[in-house]
Amino acid sequence: MKITISLLSLFILIVGCIFLQIFLSKQQNKWLGRILPIITFSFSVLMTIICLLSFMAGTPILQVLIVLLLVFVLHNIPxxxxxxxxxxxxxKMSVNIQL
Structure with missing residues (x-):
């Protein structure tokens, strides 16, 4: 039952963020629509740094680079x-203004 509630909460959060992004993107101020992408990009950089700091000495550099690249790419999907x-x-706003 707890898993269902957690998944439902996650779904509501994702849908809410999408609607918030649509609302902010339609505002006259173009920077409002860039707030959420900047936050998610900052989060991805933070997670990459945390992942880098968590590696032990002696881990092969190629393995570290692959993991860091995967962490960065996967956290940038949002x-x-x-x-x-x-x-x-x-x-769409530009097209509507031109008409």
């Missing part, structure tokens, strides 16, 4: 999604 939402909303 950033990419939010940036796409931003671009689509701004493009």
């Amino acid at each position: 950033t990419i999604i939010l940036c796409v939402i931003y671009k689509v909303c701004r493009k």
Whole structure:
């Protein structure tokens, strides 16, 4: 039962963030729509640094680089999604203004 509630809470949080991004992207101030992507990008950099600091000495450098790259790329998936939402909303606003 707890897993269901956690998944439901996560789903509500994700949908809420998407709607918030759409709302912020449609505002006149273009920087409002960039807030969430900046936050998620900062989080991905922070997680990469934490991952780097958690490696023990003696770990092969290639393994460390692969793990860091994977951590950075996987944590930037939300950033990419939010940036796409931003671009689509701004493009629609631009088309509507031109009409």
